[in-house]
Amino acid sequence: MNLPSVWTNADLHCHSCVSDGTLQPEALAARAKANGVELWALTDHDEVGGQRRAMSAAMALGLPYLTGAEISVTFAGTTVHIVGLGFDADDPAIVQGLAQTRGGRGERARDMARELAKVGIKDAYEGALKYVGNPELISRTHFARHLVDSGVCQDTQEVFRRFLTEGKPGYVPHRWASLRDAVTWITQAKGMAVIAHPGRYKFTPNEEFALFSEFKAHGGLGVEVVTGSHSTADFVKYTGTALEFGLFASRGADFHSPEESHTDLGTLPELPARLTPVWEPLQDRIVRA
CATH class of the missing domain: 3.20.20.140 (Metal-dependent hydrolases)
Known part of the structure; x- marks a missing residue:
């Protein structure tokens, strides 16, 4: 049918x-x-x-x-x-x-954490990992959830606006x-x-x-x-x-x-x-x- x-x-x-x-x-x-x-x-x-x-x-x-x-x-x-x-x-x-x-996501995530540390957000990589079902697929979304739950931002949209889009601290490009x-x-x-x-x-x-x-x-x-x-x-x-x-x-x-x-x-x-x-x-x- x-x-x-x-x-x-x-x-x-x-x-x-x-x-x-x-x-x-x-x-x-x-x-x-x-x-x-x-x-x-x-x-x-x-x-x-x-x-x-x-x-x-x-x-x-x-x-x-x-x-x-x-x-x-x-x-x-x-x-x-x-x-x-x-x-x-x-x-x-x-x-x-x-x-x-997927292979490049882990190193990108560590680079993101290093950039966030420069603006006072420590241990972001370890925090993001708590939200990851598959460590090979750690992404900006996992960092965003950590920053919301740790009180840095009100919601994930704010995280992206302040930290995780191009030109903001925490943004790291990746070659896909x-x-x-x-x-x-x-x-x-x-x-x-x-x-x-x-x-x-x-x-x-x-x-x-x-x-x-x-x-x-x-x-x-x-x-x-x-x-x-x-x-x-x-x-x-x-x-x-x-x-x-x-x-x-x-x-x-x-x-x-x-x-x-x-x-x-x-x-x-x-x-x-x-x-x-x-x-x-x-x-x-x-x-x-």
Whole structure:
């Protein structure tokens, strides 16, 4: 049976404690089901270690499932995220590629802690580790949770504004995979590559055009149009971008935590009807009970 192309409440972007979310994959599956999600994907950062658990939990709930991951890449000096959907999570190339991408996070985290110590915030690395489910995936989010719980900031948004964005003490850039690498890993593993939340990147119009052009040239096929960090204006803008570049449209809350995420699983507006959803060409990759 084919899933409906427009009316499906698909949520294809969220994170578990295997990367920088706070919930177990099983709890995320239950939350998605309870919120009316009809097609779900777990997309942990640079990691597929939670895929079997997520799929098993989804199958037990009768929730159709697509494999997923969110891969960090560097483009024009900026970290960009590429979501892979419907790929073979056991494909050796993508497993090895993600392992290499994760490899630099530990040293980056120690550099971040050293920078924070210069402004009087001691032992931040040890503090962040307390929030990490997978030490290979220590990230700015884990540092942010530590700084909130230790009283340095009121919330994680304040942490990022004051310490963890470019130009602030505590920010350390990292050289991720290339755009070509990420798209190739996904497509060769029989999945679809999707540009995640493009409205978050501070590109000039020319840089953004170059991103989409290069992404498509490498075999990328999708873009997140409706996502938790997009405004209504972004929905309109990236509807136009999807049509301009002939891309399939994706939808996902980018949910991390009940306490931190302002958009819950399954609560987003529908995709605009004139777009073709990513799940249409991925029908044979959807796992059903």
